[in-house]
Amino acid sequence: MSQPLFLQLAIPVPMRQLFTYSVPESLQNNEFAIGERVIVPFGNRQVIGIILAVSNKTEFAQEKLKPITSKVTAHHKIPLPLTQLLMTCARYYHHPIGDVFQQALPVLLRQVDNITLAPTLYWQCQPLTDETQEIELAKLTTRATKQQQLYHLISNHQQLSWPEIRTLGFSKTQLSALEKKQLIVSTEKESEPFQWHSDSLNQQDELNLSAEQAVIVSAVSQLLKQYSCHLVDGITGSGKTEVYLQTMTKVLSQNQQVLVLVPEIGLTPQTLNRFEQRFNVPIFLHHSGLNDKERLATWHNAYQGNAAIVIGTRSAIFTPLPDLGLIIVDEEHDASFKQQDSFRYHGRDVAILRAKQLNIPIILGSATPSFESLHNALNAKYHYHRLTKRAGGSTEAKIALIDVANQPLEFGLSRPLKQLITNTLARGEQVLVFLNRRGFSPAINCQECHWVANCQRCERPYTLHRSQGLLICHHCASQKRVPPQCPDCGSIRIKPVGQGTEQIEEYLSEHFNHHSTVRIDRDSTRRKGELNKLLQQVSNKEHQILIGTQMLAKGHHFPDVTLVAILDIDGALFSFDYRAAENMAQLIVQVAGRAGRASKPGKVIIQTQYPQHPLLQDLVNNGYQHFAQQGLTERQMALLPPFGYQALFRADANYPSYPEKFLRQLSQINLNDCEIAGPMPAAIEKRAGKYRYHLIVQAKSRTALHQGISQLINHIPNNEWQTKVRWSVDIDPQDLSW
DNA sequence: AGCACGCCGACT
DNA sequence: GTCGGCGTGCTC
Numbered sequence: 001m002s003q004p005l006f007l008q009l010a011i012p013v014p015m016r017q018l019f020t021y022s023v024p025e026s027l028q029n030n031e032f033a034i035g036e037r038v039i040v041p042f043g044n045r046q047v048i049g050i051i052l053a054v055s056n057k058t059e060f061a062q063e064k065l066k067p068i069t070s071k072v073t074a075h076h077k078i079p080l081p082l083t084q085l086l087m088t089c090a091r092y093y094h095h096p097i098g099d100v101f102q103q104a105l106p107v108l109l110r111q112v113d114n115i116t117l118a119p120t121l122y123w124q125c126q127p128l129t130d131e132t133q134e135i136e137l138a139k140l141t142t143r144a145t146k147q148q149q150l151y152h153l154i155s156n157h158q159q160l161s162w163p164e165i166r167t168l169g170f171s172k173t174q175l176s177a178l179e180k181k182q183l184i185v186s187t188e189k190e191s192e193p194f195q196w197h198s199d200s201l202n203q204q205d206e207l208n209l210s211a212e213q214a215v216i217v218s219a220v221s222q223l224l225k226q227y228s229c230h231l232v233d234g235i236t237g238s239g240k241t242e243v244y245l246q247t248m249t250k251v252l253s254q255n256q257q258v259l260v261l262v263p264e265i266g267l268t269p270q271t272l273n274r275f276e277q278r279f280n281v282p283i284f285l286h287h288s289g290l291n292d293k294e295r296l297a298t299w300h301n302a303y304q305g306n307a308a309i310v311i312g313t314r315s316a317i318f319t320p321l322p323d324l325g326l327i328i329v330d331e332e333h334d335a336s337f338k339q340q341d342s343f344r345y346h347g348r349d350v351a352i353l354r355a356k357q358l359n360i361p362i363i364l365g366s367a368t369p370s371f372e373s374l375h376n377a378l379n380a381k382y383h384y385h386r387l388t389k390r391a392g393g394s395t396e397a398k399i400a401l402i403d404v405a406n407q408p409l410e411f412g413l414s415r416p417l418k419q420l421i422t423n424t425l426a427r428g429e430q431v432l433v434f435l436n437r438r439g440f441s442p443a444i445n446c447q448e449c450h451w452v453a454n455c456q457r458c459e460r461p462y463t464l465h466r467s468q469g470l471l472i473c474h475h476c477a478s479q480k481r482v483p484p485q486c487p488d489c490g491s492i493r494i495k496p497v498g499q500g501t502e503q504i505e506e507y508l509s510e511h512f513n514h515h516s517t518v519r520i521d522r523d524s525t526r527r528k529g530e531l532n533k534l535l536q537q538v539s540n541k542e543h544q545i546l547i548g549t550q551m552l553a554k555g556h557h558f559p560d561v562t563l564v565a566i567l568d569i570d571g572a573l574f575s576f577d578y579r580a581a582e583n584m585a586q587l588i589v590q591v592a593g594r595a596g597r598a599s600k601p602g603k604v605i606i607q608t609q610y611p612q613h614p615l616l617q618d619l620v621n622n623g624y625q626h627f628a629q630q631g632l633t634e635r636q637m638a639l640l641p642p643f644g645y646q647a648l649f650r651a652d653a654n655y656p657s658y659p660e661k662f663l664r665q666l667s668q669i670n671l672n673d674c675e676i677a678g679p680m681p682a683a684i685e686k687r688a689g690k691y692r693y694h695l696i697v698q699a700k701s702r703t704a705l706h707q708g709i710s711q712l713i714n715h716i717p718n719n720e721w722q723t724k725v726r727w728s729v730d731i732d733p734q735d736l737s738w
Numbered sequence: 739a740g741c742a743c744g745c746c747g748a749c750t
Numbered sequence: 751g752t753c754g755g756c757g758t759g760c761t762c
Contacts (some may be wrong), residue, residue: 007760008762011761011762013739013740013761014739015761016739017762018762019761020762021762022762026739040762041762042740042761042762043740043741043742043760043761044740044742044761045740045741047740058762059760060762063760064762066762082742096739098739099739102739174752339755723757723758723759724757739761740760740761741759741760741761742758742759742760743757743758743759743760744756744757744758745755745756745757746754746755746756747753747754747755748752748753748754748755749751749752749753749754750751750752750753
């Protein structure tokens with residue numbers, strides 16, 4: 001008789017513990033190693049558990065142990081380095097381990113049913129042999145422009161997969177149309193491990209590096225196969241991507257893989273396009289636009305070593321790669337790298353953990369580095385590289401302030417600004433108006449009795465979306481028809497208060513009615529492909545005036561925009577959130593970077609009530625670098641991050657007293673080297689019907705913070721309010737108001 | 739997180 | 751009478 005076998009499993013439930021199961025003798029001929037998956041009875045259902053420990057004895061009461069049901073043999077076990085990374089994450093973020101695995105792995109790996117993967121289809125152009133094809137191709141040029149573009153795209157590459165084609169902005173219909181016309185064919189390519197060969201690199205595409213760029217490429221290249229973190233702090237247009245590409249060449253040519261993280265969706269097509277042009281190697285994608293099967297395909301191909309490059313958003317950091325040689329985090333300051341619910345990890349920080357664990361280099365790139373990264377760079381914890389020159393010799397846009405404290409504003413616009421817009425349009429150039437608030441107006445009220453339409457679940461004003469005739473709560477997404485009259489006094493004088501992008505668009509399109517206006521925000525680009533379409537129209541100069549939210553600050557470049565107007569950033573100057581100023585500066589500099597070109601430099605105007613405000617003055621006169629260093633000095637004096645470490649304990653319930661008392665009881669626990677602030681109501685105390693309270697824990701060292709948080713969590717079973725609330729921990733919180 | 743169990747209000 | 755609302759407790 002063989003020895004008893006016990007498994008400790010991560011189970012997909014929000015509990016901070018492992019569950020022990022026995023292996024019946026009939027199953028003991030299977031391999032049970034860390035990272036293998038098993039199906040087990042849990043409560044009265046069957047779930048997938050991931051083996052995190054295997055042993056021949058157990059502490060747990062034997063009579064309560066259940067035997068596992070079976071072993072999952074479909075697909076692979078989770079490779080050990082990835083399992084270890086996830087265990088580290090669970091510890092670091094004090095998050096339930098089962099949920100960490102649940103969120104990091106493709107859904108299909110967590111499903112009890114077996115899934116078979118279809119092989120990836122690749123599309124190629126047919127060699128033009130007969131006349132009919134020539135005729136079909138000719139037809140494309142006259143009518144189907146989209147199909148023509150797609151045809152050119154495919155002909156420029158040896159092969160493209162459907163996820164790549166879709167990510168680059170084409171539809172299945174366009175693809176099938178070309179196939180029907182026999183202009184392209186698909187092949188089921190047997191996936192095979194990536195091998196670098198002589199034509200993997202498109203050398204003609206390589207640009208000559210500037211001295212600054214060359215220094216970075218050689219610095220990283222000399223440190224391959226060991227951990228080093230490089231911050232590439234380069235203004236827009238200074239050629240960060242070329243640095244990435246040439247560094248990647250060194251890694252890929254050793255048959256190692258590269259993982260590239262980009263902010264949410266918007267940047268994936270451009271990055272993919274640029275990489276496709278440079279490398280003839282298998283590139284796999286991972287972003288929210290993929291379905292479950294496609295995600296599993298990426299995971300699988302990455303696991304097998306078939307992928308040379310994986311490009312993806314935050315969660316792509318958990319892609320298994322057998323010989324990862326380099327990680328790149330582009331726009332590392334971007335807030336979308338931090339997950340803002342349940343498992344609140346930071347993609348950039350996990351990337352650094354992974355690079356350390358694998359002993360490989362990592363590059364963080366940004367024109368506006370986060371204060372954290374800048375601090376680490378200035379402290380020589382990271383290698384610090386600056387790119388100060390714009391390629392092609394163009395200059396950075398100049399920022400100027402317009403004082404609107406004593407000026408009449410019409411729909412939020414001052415007269416000098418309108419004059420500047422008029423002049424710019426008259427020169428045949430484009431204008432970008434930036435306002436980080438979508439909708440028509442952030443509130444509506446009654447002119448007679450001053451009633452304000454508030455969302456009942458959040459106790460916050462509704463945003464008016466006039467085009468849809470709806471009031472929408474931007475905190476919980478609840479909707480309501482616009483009331484015809486005031487519910488309190490019956491007056492019909494209900495008016496919008498303040499401006500959103502929808503209103504500015506309406507005003508500008510009336511006021512400048514000889515020019516075309518386009519709005520780019522989450523509302524106007526909700527439909528798939530709509531964003532690309534609008535951006536294309538802008539670059540075709542079909543529109544002269546662009547209005548938008550921070551969507552405009554990400555990645556897209558508008559060479560014909562020579563005037564950028566930034567409205568209403570004053571809130572950030574007086575926010576209680578110490579990160580507001582940092583984010584404001586990043587946003588301003590990023591928006592400013594969208595505009596202009598060598599021959600037509602851009603001009604940036606910020607409308608403000610507080611032109612003398614030291615933060616604005618510093619940013620305008622001394623630039624982001626200086627601003628950030630000033631900001632760091634202030635953080636140091638206040639011992640705020642990155643000079644101190646924070647965690648946020650959140651609790652919510654249907655009544656305010658529960659979370660308050662729950663956290664108060666926690667706050668009375670004595671912690672070593674940790675300070676506790678609160679409990680305090682969240683900035684938006686009530687959200688979607690729940691009352692939310694916060695407790696901030698702060699420490700001078702990471703270790704002290706982790707010990708403090710562990711102590712607090714260990715006390716929760718004794719907390720008498722424990723069952724009344726939902727609670728969670730946020731390590732390194734980014735936004736204290738949530 | 740699921741899921742069951744259990745205790746109160748308004749339906750055929 | 752019972753259907754279902756969600757508060758509470760449990761999961762190796």
